[in-house]
Amino acid sequence: MVSNDTSAWHAELAWVGGERMERDVLIEARNGRIVAVTPNSAPTADAQRLPGLTMPGLVNTHSHVFHRAIRGHSQSGVADFWAWRDLMYAVAARLNPETLYRLARATYAEMALSGITSVGEFHYLHHDDGGQRYTDPNELSHAVIQAAVDAGIRITLLDTCYLQGDVTGRPLAGVQRRFDDGSFQGWAERVDALRPSSPLARVGSAIHSVRAVPQPALRPMAEFAAVRDLPLHVHLSEQPAENQACMAYYNCTPTELLADAGVWSPRATAVHATHLTEADIAVLGESRTSISMCCTTERDLADGVGPAIRLRAAGSPLCVGSDAHMAIDLWEEGRAIELNERLVSGIRGHLSAPAIAAALTHSGAASIGWDAGRIQSGALADLVTVALDTPRTAGARSGDALAHVLFAATAADIHTVIVDGREIVRDGCHAGLPEIGRELEDAVAGALGRDRDPA
Numbered sequence: 001m002v003s004n005d006t007s008a009w010h011a012e013l014a015w016v017g018g019e020r021m022e023r024d025v026l027i028e029a030r031n032g033r034i035v036a037v038t039p040n041s042a043p044t045a046d047a048q049r050l051p052g053l054t055m056p057g058l059v060n061t062h063s064h065v066f067h068r069a070i071r072g073h074s075q076s077g078v079a080d081f082w083a084w085r086d087l088m089y090a091v092a093a094r095l096n097p098e099t100l101y102r103l104a105r106a107t108y109a110e111m112a113l114s115g116i117t118s119v120g121e122f123h124y125l126h127h128d129d130g131g132q133r134y135t136d137p138n139e140l141s142h143a144v145i146q147a148a149v150d151a152g153i154r155i156t157l158l159d160t161c162y163l164q165g166d167v168t169g170r171p172l173a174g175v176q177r178r179f180d181d182g183s184f185q186g187w188a189e190r191v192d193a194l195r196p197s198s199p200l201a202r203v204g205s206a207i208h209s210v211r212a213v214p215q216p217a218l219r220p221m222a223e224f225a226a227v228r229d230l231p232l233h234v235h236l237s238e239q240p241a242e243n244q245a246c247m248a249y250y251n252c253t254p255t256e257l258l259a260d261a262g263v264w265s266p267r268a269t270a271v272h273a274t275h276l277t278e279a280d281i282a283v284l285g286e287s288r289t290s291i292s293m294c295c296t297t298e299r300d301l302a303d304g305v306g307p308a309i310r311l312r313a314a315g316s317p318l319c320v321g322s323d324a325h326m327a328i329d330l331w332e333e334g335r336a337i338e339l340n341e342r343l344v345s346g347i348r349g350h351l352s353a354p355a356i357a358a359a360l361t362h363s364g365a366a367s368i369g370w371d372a373g374r375i376q377s378g379a380l381a382d383l384v385t386v387a388l389d390t391p392r393t394a395g396a397r398s399g400d401a402l403a404h405v406l407f408a409a410t411a412a413d414i415h416t417v418i419v420d421g422r423e424i425v426r427d428g429c430h431a432g433l434p435e436i437g438r439e440l441e442d443a444v445a446g447a448l449g450r451d452r453d454p455a
C-alpha cells in the first residue's frame with residue numbers, strides 16, 4: 001500500500017512542532033513522505049481540505065492486541081493484577097491464527113478510527129495451543145502484521161522473548177507454553193526468519209520482563225537488538241511484586257539488572273516504569289531510554305502512578321500506549337500523565353501541551369522505529385485531523401486549540417486519518433472497514449468462544 005503519487009492537503013490549523021501552530025497549511029507528499037509544508041497558503045484545487053486541527057498521526061507504542069477481548073469482562077470479581085492475568089490467559093489459550101487475525105484487524109481498525117497511525121505490538125503469543133511451533137514458526141506474527149496492514153496502519157512487531165515462569169527459572173506451564181521459544185537462541189532464530197513484506201510493517205524486539213527472561217539471556221538480547229538496529233522494549237517494574245522477587249533473587253532492582261546487561265540506551269523503551277528508586281530514575285534518564293506510559297491500563301490494574309515527570313526531567317523521552325485496551329484513546333493516555341501527576345503532587349502544569357503532543361507523536365515514533373511523527377519535509381506522511389465542531393471540541397478555535405484538544409477531545413472526535421500519504425479514515429469512517437463495531441463484536445465473540453450476542 002505504498003503511495004506512488006503526489007498528494008496534497010490544506011489544513012485549517014496544524015501543529016507543526018514545538019510551540020508552533022500554523023494556519024492554512026499546505027502539506028504535500030510524494031511516495032508516502034512529506035515533501036513540502038507551507039503555512040498561510042491559499043487552497044489549491046488538488047489539495048484535500050482538512051477542517052480542524054491537523055497533527056502528526058498518533059503513535060501507540062504498547063499494545064497487546066488480543067486483550068481487547070476482555071474489555072468489560074474484568075471489572076467485577078477480579079481483585080488484582082494477577083487475577084486479571086488469569087482472565088487474559090484464558091483468552092490467550094483459545095486463540096488460533098484466524099481468530100487472532102480477526103480480533104487484531106478489528107482492534108487495529110478501532111485504533112485507526114481513534115487517530116492512531118502506528119502501533120508497537122508487544123507480541124508474545126508465538127506457538128500453538130500445545131506449545132508446539134506452527135509449520136511456519138511465525139504464523140501468529142504474520143497474522144498480527146497482516147491485520148494491521150489490512151486496517152491501514154503501521155506496525156512494529158515487537159517480538160517478545162518469554163522463557164520462564166518467574167525469576168527463579170520456573171518452567172512455563174499451561175498457556176504460557178505458547179510464549180516459549182525454549183532459549184534465547186530459539187527466539188533469535190525465529191525472529192531472524194520474520195521478514196514482513198509490507199512497507200507498513202517492521203520488526204522490533206522485546207524482553208517480556210525480568211520475570212520471564214533469565215539473566216544470562218539479557219545481554220545477548222541487548223546485543224541482538226543493537227546489531228540489527230531494532231527497537232528493544234521491556235515491561236519494567238509495573239508491580240511491587242516484580243521488584244520484590246527481583247530483589248530477593250538477584251539482590252538488585254529490575255532497572256539495575258537490565259542496566260548491568262546493557263539494555264538501557266536510546267533504542268530501548270521501558271514500559272510502565274511505575275515503581276522505581278531515585279537511582280533507577282537516574283539510570284534510565286542518563287541512558288536516554290524512552291518511557292512508555294500506559295495510564296489507562298495502569299489505573300485499571302491498580303499498578304500505581306509512575307514517576308513520568310521525574311523520568312522526563314532526568315532525560316527520558318515520554319511516549320504512550322493503550323496496552324490492555326481498556327480504552328483506545330491516546331488523548332486520554334497523554335493527558336493522564338499530566339493529570340495523574342497533579343493528583344500526586346498537588347501542583348499543576350508539569351507538561352505543556354506541546355510536550356504532551358510530542359509524547360503522542362514523534363517520541364512514540366522514535367520508540368518503535370519509524371521516521372514519523374512530525375509535519376515536516378522528509379517525514380512519513382502520517383497525519384490526523386481532529387474536528388473542532390464537536391460537542392467536546394467546539395470553542396477550540398477561539399483559544400489554544402492544541403491544549404483544548406489534548407485535554408478535552410476523545411477518540412470520537414477524529415475526522416481524517418492519513419497513513420503513508422493515503423486517507424484511511426474520512427469523516428470518522430474507515431475507508432476499507434465500514435462496520436468496525438460489528439467486526440469487533442464478531443471478533444470478540446470468536447476470541448471468547450461464544451456466539452455473538454443477538455442484536
Ligand SMILES: [Zn+2]
Nearest residue numbers: 064122235323
Ligand atoms: Zn504490556
